[in-house]
Amino acid sequence: MTTQDPVIVIDNFHKSYGKIQAVKGISMRVERGEIFGFLGPNGAGKTTTIRCMLDVIRPTSGTLRVLGLDAQRDKMELHRRIGYLPGDVRLPGQMTGKQIINYFSRLQGLKPVLLNDLLARFDVEIKRPLKGYSKGMRQKIGIVLAFMCDPEILILDEPTSGLDPLLQRTFNEFLLQEQQRGKTIFMSSHIMSDVEKVCQRVAVIRQGEIVTIEEVEKLRQKAGQRVVVEFGDSVSIDELSHMPGVSNVTSHNHAYHFNVGGSMDALIKALSRHEVLRLQAEEAPLEEVFLQFYEIPQAETSTPGTR
Amino acid sequence: MATISVSQSIAAPKKRARGLIITRVSFFNAKTLLAAGAFYILLIALVVGLLFPTLSSVNLGAYLTSNAVAGLVGAKLKDVSSFSALLALELYSSFYALIWGGIIAYMAGASLPATIENGTIDLALSRPISRTRYFLELWFSAVLGAIFLSLTTALSVWISALFVQNANIDWGWLAIAELIELALMFLASGIGMLFGSFLNASRAAGGAAFGIIGLAYLMNTLGTLSDKLTWMLKIEPLYYTQGIQALAEHSITNWYPAVLVVAGLICGIAGLVIFNRRDLPTT
Numbered sequence: 001m002t003t004q005d006p007v008i009v010i011d012n013f014h015k016s017y018g019k020i021q022a023v024k025g026i027s028m029r030v031e032r033g034e035i036f037g038f039l040g041p042n043g044a045g046k047t048t049t050i051r052c053m054l055d056v057i058r059p060t061s062g063t064l065r066v067l068g069l070d071a072q073r074d075k076m077e078l079h080r081r082i083g084y085l086p087g088d089v090r091l092p093g094q095m096t097g098k099q100i101i102n103y104f105s106r107l108q109g110l111k112p113v114l115l116n117d118l119l120a121r122f123d124v125e126i127k128r129p130l131k132g133y134s135k136g137m138r139q140k141i142g143i144v145l146a147f148m149c150d151p152e153i154l155i156l157d158e159p160t161s162g163l164d165p166l167l168q169r170t171f172n173e174f175l176l177q178e179q180q181r182g183k184t185i186f187m188s189s190h191i192m193s194d195v196e197k198v199c200q201r202v203a204v205i206r207q208g209e210i211v212t213i214e215e216v217e218k219l220r221q222k223a224g225q226r227v228v229v230e231f232g233d234s235v236s237i238d239e240l241s242h243m244p245g246v247s248n249v250t251s252h253n254h255a256y257h258f259n260v261g262g263s264m265d266a267l268i269k270a271l272s273r274h275e276v277l278r279l280q281a282e283e284a285p286l287e288e289v290f291l292q293f294y295e296i297p298q299a300e301t302s303t304p305g306t307r
Numbered sequence: 308m309a310t311i312s313v314s315q316s317i318a319a320p321k322k323r324a325r326g327l328i329i330t331r332v333s334f335f336n337a338k339t340l341l342a343a344g345a346f347y348i349l350l351i352a353l354v355v356g357l358l359f360p361t362l363s364s365v366n367l368g369a370y371l372t373s374n375a376v377a378g379l380v381g382a383k384l385k386d387v388s389s390f391s392a393l394l395a396l397e398l399y400s401s402f403y404a405l406i407w408g409g410i411i412a413y414m415a416g417a418s419l420p421a422t423i424e425n426g427t428i429d430l431a432l433s434r435p436i437s438r439t440r441y442f443l444e445l446w447f448s449a450v451l452g453a454i455f456l457s458l459t460t461a462l463s464v465w466i467s468a469l470f471v472q473n474a475n476i477d478w479g480w481l482a483i484a485e486l487i488e489l490a491l492m493f494l495a496s497g498i499g500m501l502f503g504s505f506l507n508a509s510r511a512a513g514g515a516a517f518g519i520i521g522l523a524y525l526m527n528t529l530g531t532l533s534d535k536l537t538w539m540l541k542i543e544p545l546y547y548t549q550g551i552q553a554l555a556e557h558s559i560t561n562w563y564p565a566v567l568v569v570a571g572l573i574c575g576i577a578g579l580v581i582f583n584r585r586d587l588p589t590t
Binding site: 086092 | 432
């Protein structure tokens with residue numbers, strides 16, 4: 001495997017549980033050194049895909065290769081180089097944080113070189129038995145377990161789940177630092193603001209199918225601008241809806257709210273025919289784009305892509 | 308909250324010996340169950356030792372050699388007047404095989420599903436640990452539990468014998484009786500691992516494995532009581548567990564322990580095959 005080759009290659013991956021098709025032939029590539037977001041609503045197939053990458057469950061058909069190694073056949077070699085954070089971090093209550101760290105470090109067969117940094121950064125308590133830990137504290141232990149042996153690639157399932165906003169920010173900063181150190185990070189999430197802050201590309205999965213794979217920057221461009229206009233004269237919603245690039249028009253407190261895709265120039269020229277008392281434009285939240293992928297039937301979305 | 312920058316030049320992590328860490332943690336998790344078993348072994352041995360002088364002055368021979376008692380203990384002894392015979396009845400009969408074997412069956416049955424319940428199995432199998440090693444280490448922890456109970460029994464017999472004048476225990480035959488009981492507990496561990504390989508709830512798997520030992524005891528009792536039901540004896544494991552005969556009468560059928568070991572291996576290997584093939588649940 002060369003440094004140019006994708007780190008994760010998933011080809012035509014299917015997973016069925018009896019008659020239920022959890023994942024329906026997805027394909028994607030994750031490049032070396034990128035933070036890749038894997039988005040989708042609950043039950044879309046994110047965790048199923050991740051657990052197949054780790055050989056905890058087996059694909060019905062298709063191939064999953066990580067670091068050039070087959071996820072099933074070469075799992076021992078592969079698992080030496082992977083850090084994994086499960087979606088729901090549950091730990092044995094009778095053990096202390098220190099014991100669980102020792103346990104998984106031994107299973108990894110490596111000393112936890114990043115342990116002290118991680119404990120300090122995330123303010124992790126490891127002396128008490130784990131049964132008294134809150135969801136957030138367990139999540140912090142999960143993060144420590146995933147990163148402590150300094151793996152080449154991180155597979156993180158809902159990594160910021162249960163973390164408070166301050167820790168979410170710390171975690172996002174940490175991810176970006178790890179990326180600078182050359183790590184490849186594959187993370188599933190449905191917290192879109194997190195994905196927006198750290199990921200270079202995202203794949204959106206819905207009902208077991210990839211809806212789109214796109215660079216976050218391009219999605220941001222697609223989201224366009226969120227515009228608020230207040231007029232001095234009478235303007236109908238219908239007229240506004242027909243202006244260039246305008247969509248999702250609503251009115252609230254004498255002001256009109258709408259999205260604008262593409263250039264603002266044509267819109268401003270169209271608006272100039274009226275008396276404009278107030279005009280406000282800001283980047284539309286990326287969340288709206290993601291929600292479109294979640295909600296619109298696949299036949300009506302943009303062409304599903306793979307890279 | 309402290310913010311610490313991760314150094315850009317972090318040394319590659321050094322290798323670390325794994326040891327039998329899965330075995331160790333699983334054994335530690337079963338400490339309450341094993342401690343309870345050890346406590347009752349010691350208690351029973353001490354009671355027999357302390358009460359033997361009184362018991363030996365009472366003529367219990369007719370009762371202890373009756374068909375009813377033979378059904379309960381899984382063997383019809385000719386003479387129960389000696390200390391060895393009384394100890395054999397109390398610690399090496401099929402009734403006690405039911406309890407100690409049941410403890411090991413439960414321990415083995417619960418060990419694998421417990422790691423599904425406490426969420427560590429996904430994390431463990433995402434490490435460079437094969438499913439085979441994971442399964443075998445858990446199985447080994449149950450076998451260690453069996454060895455622990457077996458050594459506790461031998462030690463308890465020795466302590467008990469200190470209270471009895473002229474105990475006349477044949478330590479060679481005691482060791483044979485222990486090995487026979489150990490063979491039964493090995494089978495119990497195999498049965499437990501088999502149930503644990505496909506059931507996701509620790510109590511269900513442990514309970515089901517214990518239930519098999521309980522069923523074997525029932526078959527053993529019925530088979531001993533009635534000549535028409537002797538066929539039952541041949542298909543249940545307690546018939547092949549002759550610890551009581553070894554200690555009380557110094558006689559066994561040589562190949563019977565092998566039946567227990569082979570059956571245990573078959574159950575355990577079947578469990579290993581199932582565990583290697585299955586998808587693991589998320590809960």
